[in-house]
Amino acid sequence: MQHETTPRDTKAAIHRAALELFSGQGYEKTSLREIAEQVGITKASLYYHYSSKQELLRAIIGTFIEDVRSVMAGSDELEWSPESQRELLGGYADVIIKHRTTGPTLTRDIGAVIAALDEDLGDLIATSRRFQLWLAGPNPTLADRLRAAAAIECLGAALSITPDDDVPESEIRNTLLEAALAVLASRTPPTN
Template sequence: MNPRERVRDTKTEIHRAAVELFSSQGYDKTSLREIAERVGITKASLYYHYSSKQDLLRAIVGTFLDDIFEVLARSDELPWSPEAERELLGAYVDVVIQHRSTGPALLRDIAAVLAAFGDDLDALIAQSRRFQLWLAGPNPTPADRLRAAAAVETVGAAMSTELDLGVTDAEIRAVLLDAATAILSRRGTPVSLPGDR
């Protein structure tokens, strides 16, 4: 085979086309025929890879959920320390960046994702709460727990933006990690309410 010939990775092309269409017009309004046409294959060929649109959604989103769950679960075994916090937060940022193209599809059609994953999402939510509690540090105050949740949501902002920022993944990682650790660095700081003197 000529080394210049490109070996077609049909599954990757199907995933890319599906994410683009799900993000732009929604899961419900996207047909398998449209995805097949975008890839340049027949609908029958698409069925060879995925038995249904929900099966395709599970394949796309499932990889992200598996990767994020694996990172979150590490907090169950790893004692908290500033170094461990930065390491695990960095791993979380890496997964979010790696899967950020999936974000708009996830957010736009959360009902479809819930229907496709059900109990798996319940387990992920429970694990995410344990991760946030771990990020809050030893003996956290309610404000520290809220800060930990805010740090995680800050990283999640990369999943919700469709902007072409014109920056590298390394730059995105640095900004998100900096923003999340800035929030966590306020741990233990008393909260001042308006009107306090």
């Protein structure tokens, strides 16, 4: 019995091929024809699923952005405590690790990513700012807010560890979460 390919399988194959090509040669240098060829479909078949390269990029990064936004929005519902801070940072780390194959595309072609986000960008920035402010704790100083931003950046380092690096996800998570929490907890006395 021959296995039939479903539209969902084809979309997943398109996403994988696009991510590989976008990461390897860049968004601008990748054509829809190349993506279709790598998947083994015609360009017309690819257009059945996505009307443009930008729509394809938006679909690829859309799940990542929604997952990040969902974790960050959790800060709107939780009262700050060290436990809830750790919980949300852990959730953020999990999202970054889950989507780390998207990382090279996000960082390599930031202009294309920003264009693909379009009207969602303002909301994402506002949600991110609320999340950082919440992470900084009650009545945060400027230093607290900067530490919160740095903690988030620590977790973003997961994007530099690709699945090909063969590092267990639990090790990535634990190491980066520990680093982020250490950044948040660091306090240095003021210098004169």
